[in-house]
Amino acid sequence: MIEQVSKIDSKKRQAVIEITLDMANSMKLIAKKCFPKAIQVTDRFHVQKLVLEALQEIRIKHRWQAMDRENQSILQAKSENKIHTPQLLNNGDTVKQLLARSRYLLYKSKEKWTDSQEERAQLLFELYPDIKTAYALSQQIRAIYNSKNDKNVVMLKLAHWYRKVEESGFKNFNIVLNTITVNYQSILNYFDNRSTNASAESFNAKIKAFRSQFRGVRKIDFFLFRLSNLFA
Structure with a gap:
């Protein structure tokens, strides 16, 4: 890549x-x-994605624990020649289903939740206060990022966010913090x-989708020729 870019006039x-x-080094x-004189800007998508991944890890941890508890209950019922009846929550979900189906609502802000997602979120946050705290940190x-504040105000808000992350005690959020x-x-x-x-990421996704249709690329020159005809 460096060799290709270096061909451009200095x-x-x-x-x-x-x-x-x-954020790759x-x-x-x-x-x-x-580009020695260019100011480097970390794209907001990668920062928010990192925070959301930390949030989802907490949900996934609880889901694995819920699956283990359910499996143990099923095995115990079998050993006692009983029929296992899962406990249902107010919205009809089991705890395992609640954790699985809460994945997408955690990506959204509260204003964009549907009625069913709002009900599910309320149950989720009651059962798992740590997920509620992690969700608040992600929001x-x-x-x-959505505010129109300048750098000085942003620095102050980030400092407050740092303090809340440290107080939360979440190991994966501390990794994000570092x-x-x-x-x-x-x-x-x-x-x-x-x-x-965003535009570059969108175009990159199109290229990946186009490449996957042909299960790879044999001739790079011909591949670039086709891309130029399709997307130029």
Whole structure:
């Protein structure tokens, strides 16, 4: 990749003012070498995705525990020659189903929940207060990105968020916290122009989908030719 970009005239590369990228160190090094004067911006999608993954890990942990409890109950019922009857919650879900079906509502803000999702979320948060706390932390990050505040206000809000994460005691959120700390400056750079690489990510998804239809690429030149005809 560096060799291909280096073919572009050096003056043009030095004229690049800003570049958005993910949090991979390899990408940062490539960007620094190819566009030495460009300000690096960590795309908000990757930060929010990291926080949401930490939230989902807590839900998945509880789901595995619920599955284990249900399996133990089934085995015990069999040993006693009884029929296992799962306990149903007010919305008709078992605890295992509640945890499985709550996956998508945790990605959304409360305003976008359907009536059934709102009912499910209420039951979920009553049974698992730690999921409720983790959900609140994920929504606070979303609110910081959606606000129109400048860098100074964002720095203050991030400091408050850091404190809440430390108080929560969630190990996976502390890992997220350390990752954000390592990329702190490039994350803050987003709030200068609020640039994202959403269009590039969308185009990349199209390329991957196109490539998967043919189960790989044999001739790169011909593949690029077809892409240019389809998407140019």
